[in-house]
Amino acid sequence: MTVTSAPAPARLRPADLAGLASVGLRTRKLRAALSALGIAIGVAAIVAVLGLASSSQAGLLAEIAQLGTNLLTVTNGTSLSGQPAELPDAAPGMVGQLPGVTAVQYTGAVGAPVYRSPLIPPIDTDGLSVQAASLGLPAVAGTSVAQGSYLNAATAGEPVAVLGHEAAQLMGIDRIWPGMRIWVGGQWFYLAGILNPAALAPQLDTSVLVGFPAAERYLGFDGHPSELYVRAVNTQAATTRVDNLLAAQANPEFPDQVTVSQPSQALTVQADAAGAFDTLFLGLGVVALLVGAVGVANIMIISVLERRQEIGLRRALGATRGQIRAQFLAEAILLALAGGAAGDVAGAAATVSYAHAKGWAIVIPPEAWAGGLGAALLIGALAGLLPAIRAARLSPTEALWTL
């Protein structure tokens, strides 16, 4: 049986290496769990921050989609002399004739002061404004009646008002009682209802709405519309086409004195801002990851010291330095990956519960959890490198016979 050629070491099979890597974790469970905790917290923080940012963005986008991106508003701009320009009286009718327009509603700024009662000092306007409003406004502007009822053909000619959502709050009115009234332009107006928040037309929230005929009769209003709410056919192309034609159609004489905007665009920008993650929390997550890395490195160094005899035994059984190194490196990576996986689960759970409570769609971007696992893998490899090299450097005799 004399063999003259030198033997070559056998390669460890991946399954055997995995088994070796889990020895430390299986035999010292509590210690492994604690040392992986730092990485778990870091990954959880990162996943939760990215997940919550994406979910809140998704929530806003869903809200925008529900309100519709086909609303366009036309407002009076300023004339060359700097005076507020007025829209022609015929603007609503002319815009309504544009192909692709499905509905047109409008308001006119009345300029009368409004108070809860005549006893309020005139200076306390609360920033509220009185607007004359057309009869189909709430549906087109993307809101609805929360309390009571909206103006109708009969009440539009009478001293009757409807409150925007915020206007009602500022006046301390949360319910409509028969006979309830407010002080508009020096006389009593009866309240008909309160609107829901209008996300696409927030200017309505702080408005007190009255009918056009009533405004003209009781408040000296000149009848000019100041803002048009236009719904186009609900496609991107149709909305853009209407958008391009709207200024000229609303005020053919001075199209440059008209401002056309698409309120959903502003909200989309806002949603993008919400999607930007919180840098502070992300930074905290990274710090936790670093602390976790130090923890893993620390525990691996202790582990190598404690397991000298195991290392010596394995060397006696024929393990090469490389195989010892691979075992401890794999153990550090496994430890960090376990922490990363736990962090992924915790971060996802946090996102799910918070998004669920907020009624948002649950979005956990793949780069968040994959990035968390990848970071954990990298950290394990870096943190385990030095201890693994130390373990491999032990000579079999000093490993076996020193305590």
Next chain:
Amino acid sequence: MSASEHRRPAAGTILELDRVTKEYPGSPPVRALDEVSVAVTAGELVAVVGPSGSGKSTLLHLMGTLDRPSSGTVRVTGLDVARMSDRQVSALRADRIGFVFQQFFLAEHQTVLANVADGLLYAGVGRAARRRLADDALDRVGLAQKAAARPTQLSGGERQRVAIARAIAGRPPVVLADEPTGNLDSATGAALLDLLEELNADGATIIVITHDHAVAARMRRRIEVLDGRIVADTGPATAASGAGPAREGRS
């Protein structure tokens, strides 16, 4: 001197030290072994006996390729260890040398069978084959019924049998046992020596390092070490009892 005879391995020589010296650095340097030459033939049962500090542990390290000599040549199964890389020496240990230690060195979280099977982890043996060989080795040391137990559930003698099973599972040409009875009471120790004799009769070449002359007395060949030198060697047993079963043992 007998040195010239040892240059070439004799037929059946399985382990050979030729004028081996081991010095440990220090001031002055400690010379643990001083020009030691010894050859072990396949199938032998050898005791290396000497008091603490005599150099017998260093001899075990060098025989087991766990350490390299300062000068001189160590040959295991004809291979000159000095000419081999650390990787190759590791592979040599995996394939051709089994170790039994005084402290057993068993993994408490694993079953007896897994402990024995792990002895073959670095020899390139597949998982199924490892378990089969481990079963076989446990059977040979009389512990087949304890395969599923944990080392903590075993007595000291049984634990050392598990360690022996681990050492012989791959049927290596050489088994080195370092004070195998050192942690056992005398009756258990005697039974363990019976087992080593049986395994030797089965064909294993076994070298036992001990400070205990009573243990050494049971071995057919005794090498006495004192102050880093071999002071007595009863010599290889007769060719009939030595070389015969060795071939069969490594079939």
